Amino acid sequence: MQIDKIRGHQTEQLFKAILELKDLDECYKFFDDLCTISELQSLTQRLEVAQMLKQRKTYDTIQHETGASTATISRVRRCVDYGSGGYNIVLDRLYPEEKESEGKTE
Structure with missing residues (x-):
């Protein structure tokens, strides 16, 4: 594990x-x-990227809105999809309304 x-x-x-x-x-x-300001900014950026990925935003949109590199976005994507589930646990608790709307089509 x-x-x-x-x-x-x-x-x-x-x-x-x-x-x-x-x-x-x-x-x-x-x-x-x-943490240094830079370390904290990196952590907060990754969490924001994870949230945007769960919202199915494009890499271009995420990169533009967060300033994250495509390498960072890809790494976070791997963690969201295949990691230990930590991002999903936290994001589902922070934004339960988004969890409820996942999988629903309009």
Whole structure:
């Protein structure tokens, strides 16, 4: 399983720390201390790309709206389609209305 390659004491400590955050303000403070602006922008860009892929937006649209490279979009696409399911878990919880409309044709 792909998850096994990232398992370890330090990773577990990080994930437990994130789960201890109580609200957005605490998240901002923690991630401001933890990440550089560039690292945080990369993470947020990938999540936005994943959401847009689930919305079936084209690579051109995603690239134009997010500034992500086609390599980043392709990598995120592989994770959304064949990864551990993490993007789908988070996006389905953040945007349940989009999950309900998936597969429906108008």
